[in-house]
Amino acid sequence: MTIRTFKSGDSREQSNLLPPRIEDYVGLDNPVRAIDVFVGALDFAKLGFKHADRGVGVGQPPYDPSDLLKLYLYGYVNQIRSSRRLEREAGRNLELIWLLKNLTPGYRTIATFRKENWAALKAANRSFVLLMRELGLVGGTLVAVDGALFHGNASKASIFTQGKLTKQIAALDKEIEAYGKALEANDAQEAKQRSDGPADGSKGDGGDVGEKVKELMARRERAQADLNILETSDKGQLSKTDPDARLLSKGDQTIAGYNVQSVVDDKHMLIVASDVVNRNDTGHLHEMAKAAKEVLDVETLQAAADTAYYNSEDLKACEDDGIVAYVPLHEGNGKLEKEGRFSRKDFSYDASADAYRCPAGELLRPTEGRWKNASGRVEIRYLGRKAACAACPLRAQCLAPKASYRSIARWEHEDVLERHRTRMESDEAAKLMRRRSAIVEHPFGTLKCRAGYRHFLVRGFDKVRGEWSLMALCYNFTRVLNILGFDRFVAYLEKLRIAREDLLAVTLRAIQLALQPLRPKIPLWLAVRPFRTASVP
Incomplete structure (x- = not known):
């Protein structure tokens, strides 16, 4: 009888456990190569990334922003968002070792890149939407608009309303009054007993009560100051942790966070426009549909949304801008x-x-x-x-x-609303509204359920919008890669990269010719600050 053995690995003492070349760490059809080619085709200076122009000077060279963007794209595609986790993966993940050419940036550098380049991340996301349009992956006739709540980097307890602060102040007043009475009773008892301890509340049992009253008074002053801020401003809420996060409700769900607005094209369920707000859906139909119409570069566009988007001014603005809106009627009677x-x-x-x-x-x-x-x-x-x-x-x-x-x-x-009412009573509208949820819920379902992205790691509108741009970009990137296939996608990106490099070469040659009569004493390249480069394997 033959004894069954287990599968065994290679000996750790064996030389060349890994391929001798970093290039051999990943296969030729590995999706990480698509990330590398896509980032290589981007114009980082035009997109506004910091250090994209290299700059001049001395000191330690910065990391190339293209390497840090590759790291983030890989991370968000593979559900790795934490800067500390990305730091660890860069040193042990073979795909990242290949992608970054053995560079291992620290977590502070990684986090700072996301924090400082929020506007450039939005621009990169938009550039990919334009790429999708060039590839013919968007229909440009029908889009669906919807919003989804994402938790912010704040708790519900850190967000205050006028009503909440008023109740808090009233509760503190009662507690202060109760402690005040206890302090008076304690003082009276000490005076009666002629104890050795002072009766001013600085020592003994009364001292603890006195300190508690001081603490409560300080809390009341802070609550009153917050209430004064709300009463003198147009803000309905005050967030102590994330200044832009708000308490938002949808159905039976209430969160402290943001409302992500998304416009999805019906052809391949790709996100063509998006934004992050801290209000409900009402009033965002026109601005979102218009943003999609501009990026799709079409004369007319059909936009479907749920009843939360019903707003008469929005419907008129849509009609004026060539957007045919489909929103369930909201009679209000x-x-x-x-x-x-x-x-x-x-x-x-x-x-x-x-x-x-x-x-x-x-x-x-x-x-x-x-x-x-x-x-x-x-x-x-x-x-x-x-x-x-x-x-x-x-x-x-x-x-x-x-x-x-x-x-x-x-x-x-009112004639605008009457035309809209007639349109919504048609069979075409009924069919379109049945398709709406299947179109717009696909990205949100993928990001929340498959990727687990239900909250933001950063605070403030700017940085939150930058992180959402990473999420949307990675969703679209993964979907386009699946639709086109690796070979077609990479081939097209290579053409873009070569075209950009040719344009750059022509520009540099023109600069060189213009500077030639000046005859500098030192070559220009000696003054250019280099990026950190990868080690040679």
Whole structure:
């Protein structure tokens, strides 16, 4: 009978355990090579990365920003975001050893790169979207817009509202009062007993109470100062940890963080525009759809969103900019319907007569002049006749008990909403809305569930937007690589890199010719500060 053996590894004493060349550490079709080629095709000076122009001077050379971007792209593609983990992986991960050519930057350098280059990271993300457009991977006809909540680098307890601070101050006042009474009782007891300890609260049992009262008073002063800040500013919340994080709610979920707005093209579910905000979805439809329309470079664009994006001003702005919006109707008369009374949708507008016709057949005529409502929207008021409303058999279903006539406010651009209402009642809109969630939820589902990206590691709008750009870029990068395949993707990137290098060579030659008459005493290259270079294997 043959005894079964286990699989055995190679001896650690064996020489050349790894290939003698770093180039042999990864296969020819390893995705890490696509990262290398993509970064090599970028114009770092144009994108705005720090140290991209090398600079002149003395001192220790900086790391090439292209190497640090490669490190971050590899990390975010492979669910490694921590600067300390990236530092460790750079020294032991064969793919990173190949990608960085044996460079091992420290975690502070890695973290500083992400912190300082937030604007350049946004530009790099946008450049990849333009690349997707050149590759024909975006349809440019239909996009879906949605927002998702991501936790910030802050806790819910670190964010205050006026109501929360008011309750906190009231609770502190009660606690201070209770301790004050305890302190008075303690002083009275000490005076009665004529104890040796002083009765001023500096020692003995009363001393502890006195210190506690001082602590509570200090906390109250801080809470009152925070409340004063909120009362004198237009901010509804005050965050003590991350100044831009807010308490946000969606459904039954409440987080301390940000709302990531994403616009996804329907052809391959690629993110074509995105932003990070700290408010709800309302009011972001036009700005996001317009950003997508500009980057896609199209004349018209269909944009689908859920009911949270319904906003009359946004719908008009979309129509003015050639964006056909599909957003579920939000009539806003739910209260009347619950009371069993006629809502706005029960009244039909007669454009030829410029009047509304009520369910009983009577006309509501416009009044002279226009009014601004609480939100600043200019409206025209249409009123029913008192006599007709008083004698109407449907009065109980139409008017409040004390009302003598029915009135309807019509926005000055109500025709925009009527066209939108007609569009949403079509079969095409029903089919499109069924597709909407499948389009826009794909990136969020991939990033949150597969990659585990549910929170940001940095603080503040600028840095958070930079980190989101890394997430979006890596999502698009991975998806494009899967769609095109390694060979096609890398071949196209190589063409871009060669074209950029040819342009750079022509530019350098022109500079050299221009400087030739000056005849410098030392070659120009001696004054150029080099980047850190990899060691030779």
